[in-house]
Each structure stands twice: as C-alpha cells, then as structure tokens.
Amino acid sequence: MGWNSWNWWGKRQVNERLVRETIDAIVDSGLKDAGYEYVVVDGGWRDNHLADTGELLQHPQRFPSGMKALADYAHSKGLKFGLHTVPGTLDCGGDKVGAWGIEEVHIRQFVDWGIDFIKLDRCKFVLPEGLDGSLPTGQAQGWTAQRIETAYRNWHDLLGRCGRRILLSASAYRYYDWYPAVAQMGRTTGDIRSRQSGGAVFEGCKHSVMAIAELNNAAARHAGQGYWNDPDMLVTGEQGLNQEEQKTHFALWCVISAPLMLGNDPRVMTEAEKSIVLNRECIIIDQDPSEQGRRIRKDGDAEVWAKKLTGARMAVLLLNRNPTETNAVSADWKLLGLSGKMSVKDVYGKTDLGLIDKGVSLRCPPHGCRLLLLSPGTTPAASH
Secondary structure, eight states, X not given: OEEESHHHHTTTSOOHHHHHHHHHHHHHTTHHHHTOOEEEEOTTSBOSBOXXXXXXXXXXXXXXXXXXXXXXXXXXXXXXXXXXXOSSSBOTTOOBOOOTTOHHHHHHHHHHHTOOEEEEEOOBOOOOTTSOTTSOTTSOOSOOHHHHHHHHHHHHHHHHTSSSOOEEXXXXXXXXXXXXXXXXXXXXXXXXXXXXXXXXXXXXSTTSHHHHHHHHHTTGGGOBTTBEEEOOOOOOSSSSOOHHHHHHHHHHHHHTTOOOEEOSOGGGOOHHHHHXXXXXHHHHHHHOTTOOOEEEEEETTEEEEEEEEGGGEEEXXXXXXXXXXXXXXXXXXXXXXXXXXXXXXXXXTTEEEEEEESEEEEEEOTTOEEEEEEEESSSOOOOO
16 A cells, blocks of 8 residues: 555656655555555656666756655655666666666665665667577567566566565566566556546546456456555546546455555545545455455446455445446345345445345446445444
C-alpha cells in the first residue's frame, strides 16, 4: 500500500516540494495509519542523461536536494520511499538513463540513498547493431522475451545481495510466468487511464478500469504466497470517475487483492474520497493473504466477483456495468461454493443484512456495486 506520483503528476510536473507536501498529507490525513506506507516517485526524478561513470543523476531543477534527502524525510515520518527506474537503455520518454549493463552501479546508489521500493519499468531497449554479442548480425536490437526475463531475474538477484531490503515491483505490461520468482508484485497490464493521460474512464477503451481488471483477472491463479498481481495504480480523486465509479473501482481492486497504490493528490482529498480509500473493511479484504479474488459470473451487465478470506469468510462484489440504469445483481450460495445460512454485511452501507439462506439479489446503481462480507454462523460479520 502506498502512493505513486505518476497518475496525478506525470513526468514533468512532479518535483521535490510536491513530494514533501504529499508525505506530510499522507501522515496528516490518516492514510499512513490506514496502511499506505510507500511513497514512490515515478518518472521525472532523473536528469535526461547518466553521469560519465554511469550513475543516475537527479533532475537539477525538479529535485535539487536529491533522492537521499527525500528518502530521509519519508523515513523521518515513518514512511518508506521508492523510485521508478528502467532496466533497458532508455526511459519511456527516450532519455538514455537505462541500467542495461550497469545495474550494480544504479543499485549501489539506491542502497546509499536508503530506497525501500523499486518500480522496474520495462520501457525501451535500443542497442546499435553489433553491440550485443548474444544476437546474430542483423537481428533487431530491441526487447525480446528472453532479454526481458534475463533483465528482471538479474535485478532480483542483485537486489537480493545488496544488503538492503528493497521491494521489487516488476512493470513489464503483462503477466509473465517468472514474475512470482523474481518480484513481490508484477504488472499484468498497460497503464490505466489517469489524470495525466487525459482522464480516467470506467469503460470504453483498453486502458479503462474494467478493461484493466479483466486483463488482471486472467492471471488470478498465480497470485499469493508473497507475490501479487498489479493492475496498476488507483485512479480515485478528481481524475474522471464519478463517485459510484470510484467506489466500484476501489472495491474491485480490494477484492482482486491488488497492491493499493494511490495515484491521487493526498493534499486535496475530499471527504467523499477519504471515505473510500480509508474504508478499513475494504482494506482488510484487500490485505487478506488468502488468494486473489476473481470474477465468477458475468450475465450481461451484471457481474459477481468473489474472494475467499481467512476464517471461512468471503468477500463478494455485485457489480453493475450498465452506464445509465440501476439493475439487480444476484449471487447464490451454490455459485459461491457455500451452503446454509450466511451472515451478510454491506461494507459500504455499513449495515448488517442478517442471516441469509441460498443467496442475495441487490440493486446496484449505474457503474455501481454492493460489496458484501459473508461469514458463517449466527452472528453478523463484525465491524473493524
């Protein structure tokens, strides 16, 4: 759990003043106490070239005090600090700041700065023909599946020997079967639409909330035991989604056990946004280590997503994908692998629906949801 600068600020707007103010806001707003502990600066913190020694240079105007000063500030507030970096030859904007062949130089810098989290973003790989002896003459000098795997495994091995505990977030834009062996979290999708890329959308393009969720769902069986699929950062706040869409987006990310990395501006959260991202029961569902939840039924616009929880409990998301109409969405206990009466709590509604036999059918607003917590026995699911 944490915050990443990209979705709100992008590459050219982010700077050290904004990051310091964000650190303060995470503490003051209650986000830290809720579990949001990593502060990650994405693209924009580097200069557009490397030093002659191969070392990374911090952007002289946007980050004149350097990354160690920011990491120290985050640590002084009880938070952890992370950075975006690239394993190839270029960053996503084409700057020659990649770590290919000089990984140990960059990792040594990260250790010296006190970094706790690395987002390793595949970005770009370009080598002039003949510089890579592993390729036959004339073969394309770009990323190949083997080279991607080699790069990420190399980073995993080097970080494991660096003398500092650093979480590795692999961002290679799709699920790879080697992800669980090398990373604690791995991106299964491209970038989600956000404020900095024209605005978040719930449906309608391959970068929408639901398109991203569907791609991530395909890799659900691989998550767990210390590795979690990453469907990209959250797009709560004033980024394009209405209030119901934000509630559905957050609930869905919690049911699918996604890393909860905020992409908002914590300095200006409304009370409505706080009520979503600080919802303790949603966060407990997300952080339950049992499994990644998945979609178990789709019937037109009506969908049911479910996650088994510890203690024989289950989180169930009734989701209405219709953009204009309120519809009933149903889930029966047989579909969920349950039997007998279940105690049902409406998480967002903060109401106990009582002991229910066989199943539920509840009305959901356009692009809205009902997030339910199911427990066996005769006592309603307890609030946290």
